[in-house]
Amino acid sequence: MIESHELKKRDRYLEQLIGFQDTEPVKVITGIRRCGKSSLLKLMVAHLKESGARPEQIVEMNFESHDSRKMTSDDVYEYVKERTVPGKxxxxxxxxxxxxxxxxxxxxxFRVDLDCDIYVTGSNAYLLSSEYSTYLSGRCVEIKMLPLSFREFLYFHDFEVRETQSALGGLRRQVFDKNGERYELREVFDAFMRFGGMPGIADVGLNQEKALTLLDGIYSTAVVRDILEREKRRGQRQITDPVLLRKIILFLADNIGSSISISSIGNTLMNEGLLEDGKRKGTPSAHTVQAYVNALVESYFFYEIKRFDIKGKEYLRTLGKYYIVDIGLRNYLLGFRNRDSGHAIENIVYFELLRRGYDVAIGKIDNTEVDFIATSADDKKYIQVTESMQSEDVRKRELAPLQKIRDNYEKIVLSLEPGLDASYDGIKSEGLVDWLLSE
Structure with missing residues (x-):
C-alpha cells in the first residue's frame, strides 16, 4: 500500500472534498476505475489527521479487498458500530x-445513529442512479473524478516546465525531467497523447509495454468486472455478450467526436460482418445496443455530449457524440496511430473543459457546427479545435461557424499550430498546449 506521504496531490479534488468536510451530505466520489479515487480518500484521511482528528475517529473500508468480499450491509454496519468512539x-x-x-x-x-462524516467512492453511475437517489435525495454531493490533466501528467511524471531564452529574444517553454534532461514541450505533450492520464502509468514510467499491461488491467476490470458482473448482480440479462460489448467499445473508440446514432452502430457492425460469429443472425436491436452503450456511459468509460441549437436555443434530440475517458485507453484498444489526431485532441479539450467545471455541448448554427459550447455559472465560451491554423482553407473552415454567432461571449480556436496571428476579427487563436497549461 502506498503511504500517504508518497501520494501525489490532486489539489482540485482534495479542495472540493475539504470544502464539504463536516457537512451533512454524503460525499460521493465517482469516476472510472483507477483514476485516483482511493488515493483521494487517503489524501483526505491524511488531511483529517493533520487537522487534529485522532486515528480512532477514522474508519476505512475497501470493498475491493478480499476480507470484505462476502460482507452484507448489516456486517458493514456492525463493523463500524464496533469501532465507534463515544462522544467523538x-x-x-x-x-x-x-x-x-x-x-x-x-x-x-449511520446518518441517523452516529455523529459522522461519510465519504464514498464508486466506479459506476449506477451508484447514484434512481434507486439510490430516492434514498439520499438532496443529501449527497458528487465529486466527479477524471484521469490526469496535462498539467497533472507533468507533475505525476516529475516533469517541470521552465521558461528559457529563445534565439529570437523572447521566452520559450521547455520541459526538464528530474535528472535535468531537457525536452521540447510538444514532445512531452505527444507522450501525454500516447500514454494518456491514468495515474498508475507514473508508477511504471513512460514505457509502452508496461503502460499497455496497466491499461489492459484497467480495461478488464472496468469492462468485464464492472459491467458484466454488475449486470448479473442486478439480475438483469441485457448485457450478457462480452463479444458484442467489445465490438461496441471498439466502434465508439474509433468514432470519438463523430456524430453517432444508436442504429448506425448496429448497422455498421452488421455491415462489417462483425456480428457474424456463427451463432448470431440479424442486427442486434437498437434497444440492445442502447443498453450496452448506457452501461459504458454508466461506468464512465465513454461520455456522451449533446447538440445545442445556438439560434433556436434548445437541445436537439438527434445525433450526439461520444468521447473516451482516457486517450491512453483508446490507444490500447485501437493501437497507436496518427490518422485521426484531430479527434484525439478534441477528446482532450472536452475533458479539460469538464475538469474546469464547464457544462459542455456541441453547437449547431445553421448547417455548421461549433465543436464545444462551454457554459458555467458565470461564463460561456465557444471553442473550435483543429490541428493547425496555418493554411487559409482550414482557417476559413474553422472560423466560419464562430463568425455566425452574434453574441459577445469569448470565441477561441485551439490548435497545435496556431500560426502568428493571435486573433481574427475578435476570435482568439491560441496554442492548445499553452491553453492546457493555463489555469
Missing part, C-alpha cells in the same frame, strides 16, 4: 461501496 465525531471512508448489496441501508443508518 467519526469519519467513515468506504471505497467501491457499490459491491455491497443494499449498501444504502447501512449509510442511512
Amino acid at each position: 465525531r467519526m469519519y467513515l471512508f468506504f471505497d467501491e461501496l457499490q459491491r455491497i448489496e443494499v449498501w444504502e441501508d447501512a449509510i442511512n443508518a
Whole structure:
C-alpha cells in the first residue's frame, strides 16, 4: 500500500472534498476505475489527521479487498458500530461501496445513529442512479473524478516546465525531467497523447509495454468486472455478450467526436460482418445496443455530449457524440496511430473543459457546427479545435461557424499550430498546449 506521504496531490479534488468536510451530505466520489479515487480518500484521511482528528475517529473500508468480499450491509454496519468512539465525531471512508448489496441501508443508518462524516467512492453511475437517489435525495454531493490533466501528467511524471531564452529574444517553454534532461514541450505533450492520464502509468514510467499491461488491467476490470458482473448482480440479462460489448467499445473508440446514432452502430457492425460469429443472425436491436452503450456511459468509460441549437436555443434530440475517458485507453484498444489526431485532441479539450467545471455541448448554427459550447455559472465560451491554423482553407473552415454567432461571449480556436496571428476579427487563436497549461 502506498503511504500517504508518497501520494501525489490532486489539489482540485482534495479542495472540493475539504470544502464539504463536516457537512451533512454524503460525499460521493465517482469516476472510472483507477483514476485516483482511493488515493483521494487517503489524501483526505491524511488531511483529517493533520487537522487534529485522532486515528480512532477514522474508519476505512475497501470493498475491493478480499476480507470484505462476502460482507452484507448489516456486517458493514456492525463493523463500524464496533469501532465507534463515544462522544467523538467519526469519519467513515468506504471505497467501491457499490459491491455491497443494499449498501444504502447501512449509510442511512449511520446518518441517523452516529455523529459522522461519510465519504464514498464508486466506479459506476449506477451508484447514484434512481434507486439510490430516492434514498439520499438532496443529501449527497458528487465529486466527479477524471484521469490526469496535462498539467497533472507533468507533475505525476516529475516533469517541470521552465521558461528559457529563445534565439529570437523572447521566452520559450521547455520541459526538464528530474535528472535535468531537457525536452521540447510538444514532445512531452505527444507522450501525454500516447500514454494518456491514468495515474498508475507514473508508477511504471513512460514505457509502452508496461503502460499497455496497466491499461489492459484497467480495461478488464472496468469492462468485464464492472459491467458484466454488475449486470448479473442486478439480475438483469441485457448485457450478457462480452463479444458484442467489445465490438461496441471498439466502434465508439474509433468514432470519438463523430456524430453517432444508436442504429448506425448496429448497422455498421452488421455491415462489417462483425456480428457474424456463427451463432448470431440479424442486427442486434437498437434497444440492445442502447443498453450496452448506457452501461459504458454508466461506468464512465465513454461520455456522451449533446447538440445545442445556438439560434433556436434548445437541445436537439438527434445525433450526439461520444468521447473516451482516457486517450491512453483508446490507444490500447485501437493501437497507436496518427490518422485521426484531430479527434484525439478534441477528446482532450472536452475533458479539460469538464475538469474546469464547464457544462459542455456541441453547437449547431445553421448547417455548421461549433465543436464545444462551454457554459458555467458565470461564463460561456465557444471553442473550435483543429490541428493547425496555418493554411487559409482550414482557417476559413474553422472560423466560419464562430463568425455566425452574434453574441459577445469569448470565441477561441485551439490548435497545435496556431500560426502568428493571435486573433481574427475578435476570435482568439491560441496554442492548445499553452491553453492546457493555463489555469
